[in-house]
Each structure stands twice: as structure tokens, then as C-alpha cells.
Amino acid sequence: MLASLPVSGPDHPSLEGSWLPRLEALLASGLGAGADLVEVFLERTDHLGVLAEQDAITNVSPSFGMGAGIRVFRGERDGFVSTNDLSSQGLNQALEQALGMLGLTPGSAPTRGFEGLGSLKDFSIPKVDWLERCPSLAEATAKLLEGTARLAKHGDHLQARRSSYSRDWQNVLVAASDGTFARDIRLHQSLGLNVLAADGDHRAGLGRRYGTTDSPDDLRQWDADVAAQDVCASAGTMLYADYVEAGQMPAVLANRFGGVIFHEACGHLLETTQVERGTTPFADMVGKVIAHEAVTAIDEGLSEGAFGSLSMDDEGMEPQRTVLIERGVLKRFLSDRAGELRTGHGRTGSGRRQSHAFAAASRMRNTFIAAGPHTPGQLIASVDRGLYCKSMGGGSVGPTGQFNFAVEEGYLIEGGKLTKPVKGATLIGEAKEVMPRISMCANDLELAAGFCGSVSGSINVTVGQPHIKVESITVGGR
Amino acid sequence: MIDNRLNPQALSGRLEQLAAAAGIDQWDLGASCGTDTSVQVDRGEAKQMKGAQRSAITVRVWNESGLVGITSTSDLSDPGLERALSGAHAASAFGNAEETPAFSPLATAPLVKLEQPLHDALPILTLLDTLEDAERQLLGSHAAIGTVPYNGLAQRSSERLYLNSDGACRHQSLTTASIYLYARAQEAGRKPRSSGAVRLAYGPGELDIAGCIAEAAQRTIAHLDYAPIETGAYTCVFSPEAFLDLIGAFSSMFNARAVLDGVSLSQRDSLGQSLAVPFLSIRDNGLHPGNIGASLFDGEGTPTSPLELVEGGILRNFLHSEATARAFGVPPTGHAGMGAKVSVGPDWFEIGATPGSGGGQQGLNRFSHDAPVVVIDSLSALHAGVKASQGSFSLPFDGWLVAGGVSRSIEAATVAGDVRQLLQAIIGFEGETKVTPDGLCPHVWVEGLSITGEA
Numbered sequence: 067m068l069a070s071l072p073v074s075g076p077d078h079p080s081l082e083g084s085w086l087p088r089l090e091a092l093l094a095s096g097l098g099a100g101a102d103l104v105e106v107f108l109e110r111t112d113h114l115g116v117l118a119e120q121d122a123i124t125n126v127s128p129s130f131g132m133g134a135g136i137r138v139f140r141g142e143r144d145g146f147v148s149t150n151d152l153s154s155q156g157l158n159q160a161l162e163q164a165l166g167m168l169g170l171t172p173g174s175a176p177t178r179g180f181e182g183l184g185s186l187k188d189f190s191i192p193k194v195d196w197l198e199r200c201p202s203l204a205e206a207t208a209k210l211l212e213g214t215a216r217l218a219k220h221g222d223h224l225q226a227r228r229s230s231y232s233r234d235w236q237n238v239l240v241a242a243s244d245g246t247f248a249r250d251i252r253l254h255q256s257l258g259l260n261v262l263a264a265d266g267d268h269r270a271g272l273g274r275r276y277g278t279t280d281s282p283d284d285l286r287q288w289d290a291d292v293a294a295q296d297v298c299a300s301a302g303t304m305l306y307a308d309y310v311e312a313g314q315m316p317a318v319l320a321n322r323f324g325g326v327i328f329h330e331a332c333g334h335l336l337e338t339t340q341v342e343r344g345t346t347p348f349a350d351m352v353g354k355v356i357a358h359e360a361v362t363a364i365d366e367g368l369s370e371g372a373f374g375s376l377s378m379d380d381e382g383m384e385p386q387r388t389v390l391i392e393r394g395v396l397k398r399f400l401s402d403r404a405g406e407l408r409t410g411h412g413r414t415g416s417g418r419r420q421s422h423a424f425a426a427a428s429r430m431r432n433t434f435i436a437a438g439p440h441t442p443g444q445l446i447a448s449v450d451r452g453l454y455c456k457s458m459g460g461g462s463v464g465p466t467g468q469f470n471f472a473v474e475e476g477y478l479i480e481g482g483k484l485t486k487p488v489k490g491a492t493l494i495g496e497a498k499e500v501m502p503r504i505s506m507c508a509n510d511l512e513l514a515a516g517f518c519g520s521v522s523g524s525i526n527v528t529v530g531q532p533h534i535k536v537e538s539i540t541v542g543g544r
Numbered sequence: 545m546i547d548n549r550l551n552p553q554a555l556s557g558r559l560e561q562l563a564a565a566a567g568i569d570q571w572d573l574g575a576s577c578g579t580d581t582s583v584q585v586d587r588g589e590a591k592q593m594k595g596a597q598r599s600a601i602t603v604r605v606w607n608e609s610g611l612v613g614i615t616s617t618s619d620l621s622d623p624g625l626e627r628a629l630s631g632a633h634a635a636s637a638f639g640n641a642e643e644t645p646a647f648s649p650l651a652t653a654p655l656v657k658l659e660q661p662l663h664d665a666l667p668i669l670t671l672l673d674t675l676e677d678a679e680r681q682l683l684g685s686h687a688a689i690g691t692v693p694y695n696g697l698a699q700r701s702s703e704r705l706y707l708n709s710d711g712a713c714r715h716q717s718l719t720t721a722s723i724y725l726y727a728r729a730q731e732a733g734r735k736p737r738s739s740g741a742v743r744l745a746y747g748p749g750e751l752d753i754a755g756c757i758a759e760a761a762q763r764t765i766a767h768l769d770y771a772p773i774e775t776g777a778y779t780c781v782f783s784p785e786a787f788l789d790l791i792g793a794f795s796s797m798f799n800a801r802a803v804l805d806g807v808s809l810s811q812r813d814s815l816g817q818s819l820a821v822p823f824l825s826i827r828d829n830g831l832h833p834g835n836i837g838a839s840l841f842d843g844e845g846t847p848t849s850p851l852e853l854v855e856g857g858i859l860r861n862f863l864h865s866e867a868t869a870r871a872f873g874v875p876p877t878g879h880a881g882m883g884a885k886v887s888v889g890p891d892w893f894e895i896g897a898t899p900g901s902g903g904g905q906q907g908l909n910r911f912s913h914d915a916p917v918v919v920i921d922s923l924s925a926l927h928a929g930v931k932a933s934q935g936s937f938s939l940p941f942d943g944w945l946v947a948g949g950v951s952r953s954i955e956a957a958t959v960a961g962d963v964r965q966l967l968q969a970i971i972g973f974e975g976e977t978k979v980t981p982d983g984l985c986p987h988v989w990v991e992g993l994s995i996t997g998e999a
Contacts (some may be wrong), residue, residue, distance in 0.1 A: 131618035312996035542958025
């Protein structure tokens with residue numbers, strides 16, 4: 067059986083008093099075993115998921131939890147152990163297991179000087195009441211039912227209407243033997259609206275997600291009517307759309323979620339995890355041209371309310387604004403503690419993880435291509451025959467730099483004008499080839515919320531860009 | 545190691561006491577716990593070594609109005625269980641009166657016995673040595689293979705539990721192990737290519753590591769000589785893995801939950817109608833010996849059992865939870881999750897020719913076929929390129945163009961179509977059925993699929 071869990075945890079008012087001696091003992095024990103660095107990540111979570119379908123609440127799924135992740139470094143090696151058992155015995159066993167992975171045992175090395183944890187950097191102070199300030203379950207269910215009702219009002223041929231709400235509250239504490247001692251509360255809320263329109267053999271499934279961080283009133287402020295109109299307009303258009311004709315062609319990608327192209331085609335390849343694996347073609351390209359001079363790309367964790375913003379990363383470091391590419395020239399990689407150790411690229415406050423069950427890794431935050439000088443209309447007018455991608459689905463990148471992403475809502479560009487809607491397009495390419503082909507950027511930069519799955523789990527991010535033009539890309543279709 | 549074994553009797557007793565104190569008469573519970581260890585390597589060095597101890601529990605309660613609420617937690621302490629019960633009771637106020645789950649009538653039915661031997665965990669440094677050796681062999685198998693960027697060797701010991709206030713008590717212990725090796729190869733002046741293989745077993749000592757190395761090497765090397773393909777319509781040969789991935793992505797066709805929600809390509813009256821060519825059978829069989837780590841029961845305690853989905857091209861059955869089965873007037877099939885709204889999903893597919901049907905065209909062989917064929921070895925980005933409720937797909941793939949008996953890897957391409965048309969365009973099978981981690985299937989030939997290439 068599991069040992070009893072302590073009643074106090076990272077969110078307990080007496081945090082320093084209850085955890086400080088235990089953490090310092092753990093860290094000292096790890097160093098005393100011969101580790102170069104020991105890091106403890108403590109977490110408490112509180113989640114609420116609600117689903118409305120048609121005109122009823124069909125699922126309410128609350129959950130809560132706690133856990134710890136202990137990581138030990140020796141040289142460039144590391145061992146990581148996660149546990150739900152936050153008792154002293156549980157944490158000590160986890161530490162011993164992590165040490166054992168590196169051939170270390172507690173007390174086996176001369177005690178090294180552990181100078182204790184630094185003063186607590188407490189980013190959570192202004193956030194302690196956020197969970198209580200979030201909408202109640204009754205408020206959330208009412209808002210979601212308003213969402214599905216608005217879909218019914220604005221949509222035609224809707225076979226299924228769904229609205230969903232997810233609220234994730236996370237209280238984290240990071241302590242490391244280099245003195246790092248930091249605490250934070252994170253709050254992420256997201257809303258989804260989805261429809262399936264059907265008329266005979268014609269079908270169109272469309273959805274939108276809206277997400278914010280650190281905004282307890284987010285759901286209350288959500289304009290369900292505007293969101294429903296947006297989704298229904300797209301579904302109505304795409305219901306009777308033809309499948310896209312496949313081939314190589316220029317493409318104009320809309321702002322907001324169009325930024326998935328940079329996220330998949332380049333962003334992942336600028337994470338030091340990819341440098342470590344030898345899977346990025348850009349590993350030795352810092353200071354060299356890797357993209358068209360129209361492209362400046364940034365990753366940051368600072369934009370207020372953006373889904374990928376954070377007060378500190380999951381290694382206790384405050385986020386930065388990291389210029390990745392400036393006028394086509396590669397400037398920096400995104401790096402975490404292990405990335406800095408193994409590749410030499412300095413940390414950027416990008417060490418992120420889904421939960422205590424994952425070791426932090428270098429990951430994107432709010433990642434976007436900067437605005438350019440053109441209007442969206444100028445980009446479209448510059449294309450004689452091509453594809454306009456108004457709304458994008460998900461995508462991925464493979465170990466050789468080949469990327470792909472799906473187009474949810476597309477239109478043909480003919481003679482510099484948008485003509486008929488088309489569906490079923492998947493864009494594919496290789497990072498090294500497509501980045502020099504992004505030749506025009508418009509002046510309408512916007513961000514969009516999303517989730518990114520990778521080596522350290524699923525995390526909240528934003529993608530973004532202004533309208534951009536890609537001179538040529540492979541459009542998969544029929 | 546941390547002792548985190550589940551004790552069904554003790555947990556049931558604690559829940560009974562806590563529920564009684566809270567005035568809750570009807571409840572059920574799903575729980576799991578386990579320990580994992582895994583290693584990754586990078587060119588002869590340990591890249592990461594991981595261990596995990598995890599526990600999770602979902603409590604479901606019925607309130608005085610008969611409405612259902614749930615709460616999940618990783619906190620199995622008494623305060624944690626108490627809070628979970630309280631949260632589930634609060635959530636039940638928002639339960640769906642139009643569709644309330646009940647206990648499965650099969651939650652106490654006998655379970656089959658499977659041969660699932662339990663293995664002791666190996667020391668993590670032994671796993672590391674094993675994986676370093678596997679990486680070394682793979683790197684040494686061909687000069688062009690420079691790295692194995694994605695690799696891992698893992699072992700897991702886990703337990704699952706289902707209890708309810710009517711006395712149902714399901715418990716399963718399991719050990720499993722896995723290895724995956726994805727190599728990256730590159731020849732001078734050419735683009736890098738990548739492929740790999742995976743193996744599962746009940747313990748790390750049982751893994752077919754040599755087979756995994758050989759398959760990863762063979763698949764990777766087979767992509768080194770590549771060329772772009774012209775866009776057009778081709779006869780395609782799906783590998784067993786690719787066809788199983790595609791059918792899995794469209795499994796809402798067989799899912800009663802999706803049918804009731806109006807998001808399936810099938811309707812209630814689709815049973816008995818033609819879905820595919822008259823020689824295709826699709827069966828869900830979580831109990832097949834090839835399904836390493838098979839669950840003996842689903843999230844509602846219903847026993848896992850085989851179910852004919854498609855026979856002779858005719859849709860025969862849907863996958864069910866208790867609630868969907870009640871709505872259709874049939875028994876639950878053992879494919880439920882657990883929740884206030886219970887999800888439904890497949891276990892493990894067996895795909896092949898319907899016995900006695902002839903199995904379509906005979907003697908299909910890509911190397912002796914008159915016209916060029918595209919072999920689809922593996923599909924990518926199914927999460928983005930499959931529109932399950934629409935039936936359409938547009939997916940990047942790795943594969944080969946086989947023409948005149950010669951096979952050449954395709955540089956980069958997508959395959960697109962409609963799954964309903966695809967199922968009616970199958971012309972036959974090639975070779976023997978292959979057991980994969982996701983099911984059992986032969987190579988499947990399909991006519992007239994759209995391939996987009998870069999030629």
C-alpha cells in the first residue's frame with residue numbers, strides 16, 4: 067500500500083516551513099552521493115473538464131493530484147524518477163533510484179558543500195486566489211450551454227454541436243542544489259466549439275479553440291455569440307467545398323493558427339533536444355542564413371495572457387524573449403538545463419514539462435513570425451494560382467526535418483483573388499527548403515492557443531504569425 | 545523499489561466506509577498503479593534514464609436523483625479518497641439525466657484466463673547495457689546509418705482494479721516491456737532518411753531485440769535510394785501496420801458512442817449494410833495472444849471478448865459500453881472506459897479475408913504486377929490528416945514505388961481519399977497476415993488512391 071501522503075503540500079501556506087528542510091535534506095543527500103546537480107519538481111494540480119453536446123451537459127470530469135519529479139545530473143548524464151508518493155520515504159526512494167541510475171548511492175562520496183537553497187522566488191503570491199476566482203461549475207455549464215445554443219442559432223445542417231471547457235490549475239515548486247528555489251501558480255483555461263455539418267453526402271467538421279493563461283475571468287468574458295458565428299460561417303462554407311487539387315503551388319497562410327507552419331517546420335528544430343539527437347539540419351547554422359530575409363522569428367514567454375506565457379519555466383528560470391531568426395539569419399536555440407549542459411547553448415527559460423512525470427526539456431512557448439510591411443491583400447494579389455489557407459489543423463515534424471500540417475479551411479487563389487473553398491489539403495515539405503520560400507509577411511500578426519506534444523509531454527503553447535506567402539509548397543490532396 | 549501494490553479488499557473497505565459516511569449508496573471505482581523504468585541512448589552513451597511510480601483512481605457516484613458524477617485523482621490517501629468522493633458527488637448535480645450510466649450487467653461475469661507471465665524487473669543498468677548493444681549493432685549494420693535518434697527500452701509493472709458497491713471486484717497484474725529503434729541514415733549528397741521498428745513482450749528478457757534491429761536496419765536502408773513520385777492515381781499496397789493505423793483512425797465507424805453522438809460515419813441502421821468489399825472481415829479481439837498487455841476487463845468491469853465488426857463486407861456489430869449497449873438493446877462488449885459519459889474504443893484488430901469468400905484477387909505480388917504500385921509502409925500525422933467524421937484522409941507516408949519488379953523509395957508524398965471508397969476499392973491481399981502491436985493484418989491492395997508527389 068502507498069504510504070500516507072502529507073497533508074501539507076506545495077500550496078500549503080507554510081510552504082517554506084514544511085518543505086524547506088525536507089528539500090534541503092534531499093538535495094544534500096544527492097550531492098553527498100556524488101551527483102553534480104539534483105533538482106526536485108513538486109506539483110499539485112486541479113483540473114476541471116466540462117462538455118456540452120447539443121443542449122445538455124454530458125460530461126463533467128474534475129481531477130486533482132500531486133507528485134514529484136527528481137532529476138540527478140552527473141557529467142552529461144542524468145537520471146529522472148517521478149512519483150505520486152510525497153512522503154519522506156517516497157521521495158527518498160525516488161532519489162535513491164535516480165542516483166542508482168548513475169551508479170551512485172547516498173553517502174558514498176565525500177560530502178560536497180551544499181550551501182542551502184536561496185531565498186524563495188515566489189511568483190505565486192498574486193495568484194493564490196485564482197482557483198477560487200475561476201467560474202463555478204454552474205457558471206461553466208451555463209456558459210457552455212449558451213455556446214451550443216448560439217451554434218444552433220447561427221448554423222445550418224448541424225448534426226452535432228459541442229462546446230467544451232478545460233481549466234487547469236497547477237502549483238509548482240522547483241528546488242535545485244545550485245540554490246534554485248522558486249514557486250509558481252499557473253492557470254490555463256481553454257474553450258472549444260465544434261460542429262459537424264451534414265447534408266446528404268456532404269460533411270464538414272469544424273472547430274475552434276480559444277485559450278488564455280493567468281486570467282481567472284476568461285470564461286466569463288468569452289463572447290459565445292461571436293465565436294459561434296465564426297465556427298458556423300466556416301462550417302457552412304466548407305460543407306459544400308470540393309477537395310483540393312494536389313500539386314506544387316504558392317500558398318498564402320492566414321495569421322493566428324497559420325503559425326503552425328513555423329512551429330512544425332522550424333520551431334521544433336531550434337530546440338536543443340533536437341541538437342542533442344542530431345535531428346536538426348540547423349545545428350551548425352547559428353549566424354548563417356536559414357530563411358528568407360523577410361523572416362524574423364521569436365519565441366517568448368512574456369505576452370500577457372497568451373497560452374504559452376509563464377512567470378518561470380519548469381526549472382525555475384524566468385522566461386525570456388528569444389529572437390530565433392533575424393532577417394533570415396539564425397540567432398539562437400531554445401535551451402533548458404540539460405540542453406545547455408550537452409550542447410553549450412545557454413538556457414532561455416524554455417525548460418518545460420507536462421507534469422511531474424516528465425523531465426523538463428527545451429520547448430517552445432509563444433512562437434511567431436514577426437509582422438512585415440505588407441497587407442494581407444497584397445500577398446493574395448501576388449499569387450496567380452495557389453492556395454489560401456485560412457484555418458489550419460495540427461501537424462508534426464519527423465526525424466529528418468520533414469514536416470506536415472493539415473488545412474481545415476482553404477480557398478483557391480486565382481488571378482490574385484480568393485475564389486472557391488477547398489478542403490482535404492495537407493501541406494508537406496522540408497524545413498531547410500521551405501524557410502527560404504517564405505517571401506512576404508503581412509502586418510497583421512496575431513497569436514492562437516494550442517497544445518504541443520513532444521518529448522516532455524503535452525504543453526500549452528501559442529503559435530502565431532501575420533499572413534505569410536510561401537512561394538511554393540507541396541499540397542497533398544485528391 | 546516503492547511498494548505501491550493495490551489491495552482490492554482494503555481499498556473497497558475504505559471506499560465503503562467513506563461512502564457510507566457521505567450518504568452515498570451507489571459507487572464504483574477504477575484504479576491503476578505501476579512502476580516503469582526506461583532508458584534511451586545516444587551513440588554509445590546513456591541519454592536518459594527514467595523511473596516512475598504512479599497511481600490513479602477514478603471514483604464514480606450516483607446521487608439521490610440517480611445522476612452520475614466522477615472525480616479522478618492520483619492521491620490514494622484517505623483524505624484524497626474522501627475529497628474524490630465529495631467531488632464526484634458535487635459533479636453529479638450536473639449529471640446528464642438523458643443518459644445515465646449504470647453498472648455493467650457483466651461486471652461479475654467470469655473472466656477468461658490469458659497466458660500473461662509476470663516477469664521480475666531487470667536493473668536499469670542492465671537495460672542500459674542491452675540498449676547500448678542494440679544501438680551498436682544497428683549502427684554497424686550499414687555505413688549510411690549514422691544515428692538512432694529515437695530509441696528506448698522500457699519495462700513496466702502495473703495493476704488495474706475495478707470495484708463497485710454491488711460487490712464487483714476485478715483485478716489484473718501485468719508486466720510488459722518494449723523496445724523501439726528508429727534510425728537515421730544519409731548518403732553523401734542526399735537527404736537523410738529514417739525508419740524503425742518496435743517490439744513488445746511480457747518482460748525485457750523476452751523481447752525480440754535481434755528482430756527489432758534487423759527490421760529497423762532493413763526498413764531504413766530500403767529508403768536510402770529515393771526519388772520523387774509523380775502526382776496521380778495509383779494502386780496502393782498498404783503494409784499491415786499502415787492499414788491497421790488507418791482503420792484505427794476511422795474506428796468511430798464501429799463505435800456505438802460515436803453513432804449515438806452523430807459523429808460516426810455509421811448510423812443506427814447501418815448494421816447489416818455493406819461497408820466494404822464482400823471478402824473483408826474486421827474483428828476486434830483484445831484477447832489475441834499477439835496483443836501483449838491485453839486487458840481482461842474494460843473500465844466498467846465487462847470482460848474483454850472478441851467481436852465481429854465486419855464480415856463479408858457487412859457491418860455486423862458496434863463496440864459498446866454499458867450505456868450504449870442498453871440504448872441498442874444488446875449486451876456490453878467490453879470496450880468501455882470510465883466516466884460520467886463513458887468513452888468507447890477498440891482493443892486490437894484482426895483484419896483479413898472472410899473465410900470462404902475467396903479473398904479477392906489471388907496471387908497479388910507487387911514485383912510481378914503489370915502496372916506500377918505504391919507501397920505504403922507507414923503513415924504519418926493521423927491526428928491531423930484524418931477527418932473521422934467526414935471519412936476523408938490526406939496523409940504523408942513513407943513507402944516505395946514498385947515498377948517492373950524494381951522498388952524505389954518515394955522521396956516525399958501524401959495519400960488521400962475517402963475511407964468508405966477505400967473499403968470498397970480493396971482488390972485483395974498479399975502475403976501472410978502479420979502480428980503487429982496494433983493488430984493482425986496482411987498487406988492490403990487498394991485501387992485508385994490519390995498520391996501527391998514532388999516530381
